[in-house]
Amino acid sequence: MKRRVFLTGLAAAGVAGCSKPAEEGTPAREPEQTFQWKMVTTWPPGFPGLGTGAAELAALIEEASGGRITVHVYGAGELVPAFEVFDAVSRGTAQIGHGAGYYWKGKIPAAQFFSATPFGMNAMERNAWMFYGGGEELWRKVYAPFNLIPAAAGNTGVQMGGWFNKEINSLSDLEGLKMRIPGLGGEVLQRAGGTPVNLPGGEIFTALQTGSIDATEWVGPYNDLAFGLYQAARFYYYPGWHEPGTCLEAILNKEAFEALPPDLQSIVLLACRAVNENMLAEYTARNHQALESLVNEHGVQLRKFPDEVLARLKTLSREVLEDVAASDPLAAEVYESQLKFQDQVERWHDISEYAYYRARELKE
Numbered sequence: 001m002k003r004r005v006f007l008t009g010l011a012a013a014g015v016a017g018c019s020k021p022a023e024e025g026t027p028a029r030e031p032e033q034t035f036q037w038k039m040v041t042t043w044p045p046g047f048p049g050l051g052t053g054a055a056e057l058a059a060l061i062e063e064a065s066g067g068r069i070t071v072h073v074y075g076a077g078e079l080v081p082a083f084e085v086f087d088a089v090s091r092g093t094a095q096i097g098h099g100a101g102y103y104w105k106g107k108i109p110a111a112q113f114f115s116a117t118p119f120g121m122n123a124m125e126r127n128a129w130m131f132y133g134g135g136e137e138l139w140r141k142v143y144a145p146f147n148l149i150p151a152a153a154g155n156t157g158v159q160m161g162g163w164f165n166k167e168i169n170s171l172s173d174l175e176g177l178k179m180r181i182p183g184l185g186g187e188v189l190q191r192a193g194g195t196p197v198n199l200p201g202g203e204i205f206t207a208l209q210t211g212s213i214d215a216t217e218w219v220g221p222y223n224d225l226a227f228g229l230y231q232a233a234r235f236y237y238y239p240g241w242h243e244p245g246t247c248l249e250a251i252l253n254k255e256a257f258e259a260l261p262p263d264l265q266s267i268v269l270l271a272c273r274a275v276n277e278n279m280l281a282e283y284t285a286r287n288h289q290a291l292e293s294l295v296n297e298h299g300v301q302l303r304k305f306p307d308e309v310l311a312r313l314k315t316l317s318r319e320v321l322e323d324v325a326a327s328d329p330l331a332a333e334v335y336e337s338q339l340k341f342q343d344q345v346e347r348w349h350d351i352s353e354y355a356y357y358r359a360r361e362l363k364e
């Protein structure tokens, strides 16, 4: 029945935008076309923050379009597996996807830089680069050959360093460690002597509990509490050097997006922008509540990575980033753009955000 309404709508609309006003001074209303979209995601269905962010994006698109676009959301594995989201949207199995760029690193080395860059920019800086520093333009260029239009659609803020069953006192404690850590951070771990594993979120808990991995990072307290990771590892390390402001992405099938009239295209992009901001606010609000619960109710041992470990990881990160850039011209272009922007924004943030954090801690 729905299909009939859809087809009737399409036929009635004819060639959009050509009809004349019905009366002088009274704009004609086109019969409304409706669009039925599928959204595939890399997240477990309804998963806090990420899955709910994807669901929020779908709901916003429906609501703001007055139902002219409906979006059916599929969690990881419901229509396609998590790591096939990119291909599914690229070929038009779904019109929109929600995930993270580093999941596609095997296909597009440059994609990783759009989700998280080790020791790179935080959420505020990344958004500045994305919207005012040429980031979005580069991103569209990188995804264009895949028939996809990307849009920033969520940010977790600074993540946690991960869950370990032993203390990390020196770099040698990372040697031989089999850890779930995706993207560029994983390559850094490899250089530090560890073995990175790329697993979708839904498989992490079991892998850690059964010992098929020794350690894992996921997101932050809000998500990690929901997965129950504290039941499988004792030490919870910070900071998330590898993901200092991870950007989640919406990917739009180019034909599906271009089939929309301009107002609906705007609505889709504005919904992405809204979710991009909302998700960061949600993480900021919920992470500290969840951290309290992890420490006070579940006895989690919080630990900071030693400075010498972080300094070494930073050096290794730089090496990895430069190697990825050297292997792929597009990755080089993105990396150089980020590096330049980060250098500038860091100088500003040293005397603004950072100086203020320090000032806030002072006591007389």
Ligand code: CA
Pocket (backbone or CB within 6 Å): 159, 217, 218, 219, 243
């Ligand atoms: Ca992560």
